[in-house]
Structures are given as structure tokens and as C-alpha cells.
Amino acid sequence: MRKPLLAIGILWLLLTIASCHEHKVYDHYIHTSLSGWDKNDTLTFSLPKAPKEGMYGMDLKLRINGSYPFLGITLIVKKTIYPSLFKSSDTIHCKLRENDGKPRRQGVSYYQYSFHVADLHLNQGDSMQVEVRHDMKREMPPGIGDVGLMLTRY
Numbered sequence: 001m002r003k004p005l006l007a008i009g010i011l012w013l014l015l016t017i018a019s020c021h022e023h024k025v026y027d028h029y030i031h032t033s034l035s036g037w038d039k040n041d042t043l044t045f046s047l048p049k050a051p052k053e054g055m056y057g058m059d060l061k062l063r064i065n066g067s068y069p070f071l072g073i074t075l076i077v078k079k080t081i082y083p084s085l086f087k088s089s090d091t092i093h094c095k096l097r098e099n100d101g102k103p104r105r106q107g108v109s110y111y112q113y114s115f116h117v118a119d120l121h122l123n124q125g126d127s128m129q130v131e132v133r134h135d136m137k138r139e140m141p142p143g144i145g146d147v148g149l150m151l152t153r154y
Contacts, residue, residue: 025051029148034065036140037147045130045149050122054153058117060092060132061148063110068143070136071097077117078131090117091135110145119154 030043050056060077072095080087094115097103105111122128130149134141 023153024150025056025153026149026151029061029063029146031146032144034067034143034145036142037134037144039134039136039139042131042133043147045132047128047130047149047151050124050126050153052153053122053124056120056122057152057154058120058130059150059152060094060115060117061146061150062094062096062113062115062144063146063148064096064113065110065143065145066103068096068141070138070141071095071099071101073141073144074135076131076133076135079118079120080129081120081122082127082129084126088118092117114150 026045026047028045030045032041032043058077058079060075062073072093075092075094077090077092078087079089092115094113095104096111096113103111105113128151132147132149134144
């Protein structure tokens with residue numbers, strides 16, 4: 001009697017784990033120097049072809065450490081969809097710390113954040129190139145370890 005229940009429990013667990021990532025199309029980080037991300041250093045993400053036509057959500061992800069000196073960061077996200085060559089740009093204002101300087105996320109040495117950028121309609125086979133750069137007054141803000149991009153199909 002216990003073996004069928006155990007088998008059903010394991011199957012349910014595997015299906016639950018698999019379904020968590022079923023709609024994730026792309027999830028990739030690019031490392032930046034913790035000593036400072038140069039304002040002229042544009043990070044480029046080349047996304048694969050969309051598996052199906054539909055709506056997709058794009059999220060920008062950041063990992064920072066305690067040496068990041070500001071309450072937030074402003075990022076410019078430029079998207080080009082191929083083969084149509086449709087281009088668009090978003091300015092994302094990311095609040096990383098509360099006004100008292102405390103991080104908005106939990107962490108020990110790194111804090112991870114996710115910010116929604118856009119909802120996009122993609123046709124099957126569309127690919128995309130996304131460029132990300134910061135738009136801060138300081139040329140090389142320190143403490144940003146990784147910048148990531150995630151695309152999820154709705």
C-alpha cells in the first residue's frame with residue numbers, strides 16, 4: 001500500500017519541479033566587475049528564437065553586494081527583435097535600498113533583485129538582442145556583481 005503512495009508522491013514532486021520552469025525561455029547573467037561597472041560597458045544578451053507565438057515577460061535581474069553606495073540604479077534596456085528589426089527602449093529605475101540605506105532584499109554577502117521590464121508579443125521563430133547599460137552620474141558604480149535577463153512565456 002505504501003509503494004503506490006510513495007510513487008505517486010515522487011511523480012507529483014517531479015511534475016511540480018518541472019512545471020516551475022516550463023515557461024522560462026531564457027535566463028542568463030553577465031558578470032560585471034565589482035570594482036565598478038563602466039558606463040560605456042554595454043552588456044549584450046542574445047536570446048534564442050521564440051518557441052511559440054505569444055506573450056512574453058522580460059525581467060531584469062541584479063546581484064549587488066554591500067559596497068554599492070546608492071539607493072537605486074537607472075538602467076537603459078534596448079531591445080531589437082529579429083527578423084522584423086523592431087526596436088524599443090526602456091528606462092528602468094531600480095530601487096535597491098530603503099531611504100535609511102537598508103537593502104530591500106535579504107542576503108548575506110549578495111542581494112538579488114528582479115525588475116519587470118516589458119511584456120512583448122513574439123512570433124514563433126523571433127529572436128531578440130537586448131543591450132543593458134547604466135545611466136548613473138558616477139561613471140563606474142561599484143558593487144554590481146551580475147546583471148541578468150529572464151524571458152518567460154505567459
